[in-house]
Amino acid sequence: MELLLRSTRVVTPEGVRAAAVAVTGGRIAAVLPHGTEPPAGTPVEELGDDVILPGLVDTHVHVNDPGRDEWEGFATATRAAAAGGVTTLVDMPLNSLPPTTTVAHLRAKQAVARDRAHIDVGFWGGALPTNLADLRPLHDAGVLGFKAFLSPSGVDEFPHLGRHELDAVAARIAELDALLIVHAEDPDRLDDAPRHTGPRYADFLASRPRAAEHEAIAALVDVARRRGTRVHVLHLSSAGALPVIAAARAEGVRITAETCPHFLTLTAEEVPDGATEFKCCPPIREAANRDALWAGLADGVIDCVVSDHSPCTADLKVPDFGEAWGGISSLQLGLSAVWTEARRRGRTPADVARWMSTAPAALAGLPAKGAIEAGRDADFAVLAPDETFTVDPAALHHRNPVTAYAGRTLHGVVRSTWLRGRRTTDRGTPLTGPTGRLLER
Secondary structure, eight states: OOEEEEEEEEEETTEEEEEEEEEETTEEEEEEETTOOOOTTOOEEEOTTOEEEEOEEEEEEOOOTTTOTTTOOHHHHHHHHHHTTEEEEEEOSSSSSSOSOSHHHHHHHHHHHTTTOSSEEEEOEEOOTTOGGGHHHHHHHTOOOEEEESSOOSSTTSOOOOHHHHHHHHHHHHHHTOEEEEEOOOHHHHHHSOOOOSSOHHHHHHHSOHHHHHHHHHHHHHHHHHHOOEEEEOSOOOGGGHHHHHHHHHTTOOEEEEEOHHHHHOOGGGOOTTOGGGOOSSOOOOHHHHHHHHHHHHHTSSOEEOOOBOOOOGGGOOSOTTTSOOOBOOTTTHHHHHHHHHHHTTOOHHHHHIIIIIHHHHHHTOTTSSOOSTTSBOOEEEEEEEEEEEOOGGGOOSSSOOOTTTTOEEEEEEEEEEETTEEEEETTEEOSSOOOOBOOO
């Protein structure tokens, strides 16, 4: 035993209980009764009533490095993640140059990340209309699955899949028994929607109708049913799609879904006109929709809560919702934001750990992550659940201090983050250099 962490509230697979967590060689050796005395000389970290959660696993992060590292980079993104209790992230294949669509591009990205990562980092591959032959080599090279868009991605180098292209990609991914993760909005529905520019959030919301999500998810269910592909719905915004997902799962379609902190904590009614730090696609919808997403989490139809951290430089957030870059920066704040709303709704730290650690780790195929139990990596987020803080953008570690949460008071202070048994941050302050590892399938 090299270290013992002790708390009256440890989130384990069996529930929250008083326990002592023994660490050896960067792994959890055992979860012991709270009063267990370690061998003489073993360091003991007494954490009182703070909650020890498994380190968060964020499977939806746009790091944008290399190529657009003025938007974000591995050093800044992973430092922000660690400050927010995230110990593993999986990088999206687009917004970097080059995108992660060939093995050579994957290796280029890994070379940049290797000496800059403050937490562990895995990678999604990209599925494009033109790279069908690259999917197996990328799978063999260790990507954790493949991302595709069903509507324009916003960057020219990552085109979306049409219906026939989706079918071909799904068939190839089924052969690999890999995972296809999908931005599901139907381009025809988006084209038919009112097209507005200007500062009014109501106009932007009308341009991204719920039906675009519903029809794209129905198409994804159809191809998954026919091809037997494992599919995952990214950043679910419209709760109206939940019955479709639930029915598909009940008939044996291998489909999962995620939502994001901003969809669970923010509402369309409170977005000020011109406040494009709230712009994302699909969009933040009304309060009633937010309530229905929480019901989907409670029912288990939604599996994961992940950030979709999609930053940009401040100048791209012009006060015109038609022109501004779409993306919410929340990598450092996701745990606190979700916990703030979860506690109000009577949910527990165990629920949050399941949504933000256990389920994302399972989705990405990371068996060493996601739970406090013997044999797993000793990755922890230590949370003071009743403490509050007011979000100050200047205190955030991601590269551009733009956030929709500015000025909000949140519950849940991340006191410290631990990676493989080593404390890496203390109240958001980094204590170590980059010690993260690159993860492969």
